[in-house]
Amino acid sequence: MSERRSPVTLKIILIGNSGVGKSSFMNRYVNHRFTNMYRATIGTDFLSKTVNIDGDTVTMQIWDTAGTERFQSLGTPLYRGVHCCMLVFDVTFKSSFSALEQWRKEFLLQGEPMDPSDFPFIVVGNKSDLSNREVSHKKALQWCEEIGAEYFEGSAKEDLDVEKPFLRAAQNGLQQYKKHTLENTGHFQITCEQLRETRNNCQC
Numbered sequence: 183m184s185e186r187r188s189p190v191t192l193k194i195i196l197i198g199n200s201g202v203g204k205s206s207f208m209n210r211y212v213n214h215r216f217t218n219m220y221r222a223t224i225g226t227d228f229l230s231k232t233v234n235i236d237g238d239t240v241t242m243q244i245w246d247t248a249g250t251e252r253f254q255s256l257g258t259p260l261y262r263g264v265h266c267c268m269l270v271f272d273v274t275f276k277s278s279f280s281a282l283e284q285w286r287k288e289f290l291l292q293g294e295p296m297d298p299s300d301f302p303f304i305v306v307g308n309k310s311d312l313s314n315r316e317v318s319h320k321k322a323l324q325w326c327e328e329i330g331a332e333y334f335e336g337s338a339k340e341d342l343d344v345e346k347p348f349l350r351a352a353q354n355g356l357q358q359y360k361k362h363t364l365e366n367t368g369h370f371q372i373t374c375e376q377l378r379e380t381r382n383n384c385q386c
């Protein structure tokens with residue numbers, strides 16, 4: 183008999199320097215659209231997309247970040263409760279790649295994930311359609327190996343490999359979700375047992 187599993191909502195966030203193509207990447211994936219018109223994201227926003235991951239119906243809430251992205255400016259609430267973080271850079275801008283270390287640190291500091299050493303990061307090198315590259319595939323991969331992240335390259339403009347990193351984010355995010363939900367359930371059971379014991383000992 184097949185067991186019906188309840189739907190899961192995952193919070194996925196895209197962070198990285200302004201102009202690397204975070205909004206474009208998200209829009210290409212969710213709305214299948216791309217525009218060359220530069221439009222700075224105002225405030226934060228999310229788009230939803232439902233996918234099936236190995237029998238689980240998963241709704242991804244994909245959060246995009248504010249226009250003048252600066253470290254510390256995004257704040258704690260946005261980073262809290264994230265199941266997978268996508269670090270985005272532009273392969274034609276070296277400084278957008280080197281900034282990821284700082285973005286990652288800030289995320290871990292402010293988001294306070296339960297197990298930082300085990301938190302899933304996906305690194306995305308966007309604008310792979312352009313020829314004036316400043317960051318090689320090898321270099322990006324090397325850093326990802328160092329920090330234990332997975333690396334994907336693609337182009338929101340040309341619709342190249344946009345889906346893969348999101349599906350991987352959903353898979354990794356789902357693992358996080360299950361792990362921490364189980365941990366929470368564990369805590370809850372202990373509390374119930376303690377409660378029962380207290381009741382049994384009660385003299386009134």
Ligand SMILES: Nc1nc2c(ncn2[C@@H]2O[C@H](COP(=O)(O)OP(=O)(O)O)[C@@H](O)[C@H]2O)c(=O)[nH]1
Nearest residue numbers: 200201202203204205206218220309337338339
């Ligand atoms: N050539 C190229 N340009 C892109 C690509 N993705 C985004 N852009 C452009 O880069 C600029 C910044 O994109 P945007 O999504 O607003 O970046 P954000 O600030 O990180 O959200 C815009 O002019 C986009 O049209 C891409 O894959 N290839």
Ligand SMILES: [Mg+2]
Nearest residue numbers: 204205222223
């Ligand atoms: Mg944006």
